[in-house]
Amino acid sequence: MLAPGCAWGQHKALFLGQQAAHSLQHRVVTRVLLHSTSNGTSRQGDGAKQRKAREVDPSLTDVAYWDLLSHPDIDESISRAKSASDAAVLRRKGHLKEQDKLIEFMREMHETHTCEEVMMKVERWVWEHRSDPRRSKLKRIVPTVGSFFTPLRLADAFREYDAFFHLSRRKYVPPNFAELRHILNIAQIHASADALRLITFDADGTLYADGHHIEQDNEMIELFVELMKSNVDVAIVTAAGYPGDASKFENRIQGLLAAFKARKLPASITNRFHLMGGECNYLLRVSPDSKHLEFVPDEEWQTAEMLSWDDEDIKELLDDAQAHLLEGAARLCMPVQMVRKTRSVGVIPTQPTIYEVLEELAISVQQNLISKLPFCAFNGGNDVFVDVGNKSIGLDALMRHLDCYPYEVLHVGDRFSDTGNDTATRDCCSIVWVANPEETGFFIKTLLKDISQRKRMPYIE
Numbered sequence: 001m002l003a004p005g006c007a008w009g010q011h012k013a014l015f016l017g018q019q020a021a022h023s024l025q026h027r028v029v030t031r032v033l034l035h036s037t038s039n040g041t042s043r044q045g046d047g048a049k050q051r052k053a054r055e056v057d058p059s060l061t062d063v064a065y066w067d068l069l070s071h072p073d074i075d076e077s078i079s080r081a082k083s084a085s086d087a088a089v090l091r092r093k094g095h096l097k098e099q100d101k102l103i104e105f106m107r108e109m110h111e112t113h114t115c116e117e118v119m120m121k122v123e124r125w126v127w128e129h130r131s132d133p134r135r136s137k138l139k140r141i142v143p144t145v146g147s148f149f150t151p152l153r154l155a156d157a158f159r160e161y162d163a164f165f166h167l168s169r170r171k172y173v174p175p176n177f178a179e180l181r182h183i184l185n186i187a188q189i190h191a192s193a194d195a196l197r198l199i200t201f202d203a204d205g206t207l208y209a210d211g212h213h214i215e216q217d218n219e220m221i222e223l224f225v226e227l228m229k230s231n232v233d234v235a236i237v238t239a240a241g242y243p244g245d246a247s248k249f250e251n252r253i254q255g256l257l258a259a260f261k262a263r264k265l266p267a268s269i270t271n272r273f274h275l276m277g278g279e280c281n282y283l284l285r286v287s288p289d290s291k292h293l294e295f296v297p298d299e300e301w302q303t304a305e306m307l308s309w310d311d312e313d314i315k316e317l318l319d320d321a322q323a324h325l326l327e328g329a330a331r332l333c334m335p336v337q338m339v340r341k342t343r344s345v346g347v348i349p350t351q352p353t354i355y356e357v358l359e360e361l362a363i364s365v366q367q368n369l370i371s372k373l374p375f376c377a378f379n380g381g382n383d384v385f386v387d388v389g390n391k392s393i394g395l396d397a398l399m400r401h402l403d404c405y406p407y408e409v410l411h412v413g414d415r416f417s418d419t420g421n422d423t424a425t426r427d428c429c430s431i432v433w434v435a436n437p438e439e440t441g442f443f444i445k446t447l448l449k450d451i452s453q454r455k456r457m458p459y460i461e
Contacts, residue, residue, distance in 0.1 A: 199232055199233070
């Protein structure tokens with residue numbers, strides 16, 4: 001059954017209700033004022049919006065839960081209630097983006113449990129699963145569940161989320177997929193903050209909108225610098241691959257590199273930034289003097305397995321993948337443009353199509369392609385690519401290079417569905433699943449707030 005309501009005392013409920021209403025009213029008015037200045041003609045950059053918000057309401061520099069609410073693809077001049085649902089994303093990318101057996105099971109549990117009861121049970125099962133992953137109750141209930149590298153205090157995370165969104169007061173509408181994902185993320189952020197040494201990010205859809213780059217007004221620049229000053233290595237792990245051409249990688253993060261140079265950050269800080277391209281095939285670092293990107297020699301960071309990949313085997317893999325992609329596209333009556341690179345091959349539709357068609361193509365390649373080498377066949381949302389290796393292999397190599405353990409690493413991405421290229425990272429570290437860059441910003445602010453409370457970690461000026 002659904003929760004009948006909160007068990008707070010009348011006086012406390014009244015006080016908290018008045019406090020929340022005042023705060024909500026102030027923030028809503030602030031955001032309406034900020035929006036009205038744009039006249040609906042264009043969206044301001046993330047950094048510009050933040051600066052204006054701080055001028056109107058300094059409290060907006062704190063972690064704001066409203067950043068977790070989706071921005072509907074409707075005329076924003078019309079006042080509509082926002083939702084924690086991924087609906088706006090799903091309209092663009094298809095409902096298949098919501099794929100997670102554990103979250104679906106947690107949703108089903110709400111037919112017979114309250115929200116808090118669900119979180120308490122799953123928290124206990126996660127603890128048990130960490131002790132005995134093969135024979136745990138959670139493994140029997142959700143056979144595809146992976147590893148948990150930290151405990152998850154889900155009940156506390158639920159109470160934190162509930163204090164703002166009041167899930168426990170809803171009698172008829174259970175939490176949706178996105179709300180449960182948010183609660184899991186909050187629990188993971190709190191669990192990872194203490195020992196975090198490396199945080200990695202997907203690029204498109206996680207740090208910036210699909211097809212965009214990190215410009216100088218991107219909010220993530222400030223957050224990246226704060227993480228690195230807190231002794232945390234930061235890496236972008238992307239499918240984009242430009243063999244031998246560091247300048248093309250630089251173009252994707254030019255705003256970040258410009259900020260490094262403008263702030264005259266010392267090498268002790270910029271050495272903590274890494275960029276991995278082609279899923280796992282290229283690693284770049286920041287040059288201490290020029291603040292440009294430079295390739296790290298393969299023998300310095302790649303594992304013995306990666307160094308053993310033979311050029312003939314790579315060519316055979318890409319040839320077979322190309323054939324499967326073209327055959328699948330023909331079967332689906334989808335005209336495509338083929339893109340072939342040194343360690344990847346993909347197809348881009350030349351006419352409008354839907355997410356499910358791309359999903360079908362990616363899955364068909366996954367099921368039918370056979371190779372001596374590991375590969376990643378994934379639906380990029382606007383294309384389907386096959387890369388040599390995958391993010392799990394790349395992340396494992398980076399962790400070895402930096403001497404990190406799985407519980408000290410966190411990966412943030414938006415594609416953890418069956419055909420997403422972030423899914424493989426579940427095998428080697430904890431994850432935070434976001435739907436857009438706004439969510440990424442929210443969770444990193446939460447993480448930084450937790451990190452700032454650690455007394456044992458020095459802060460580098």
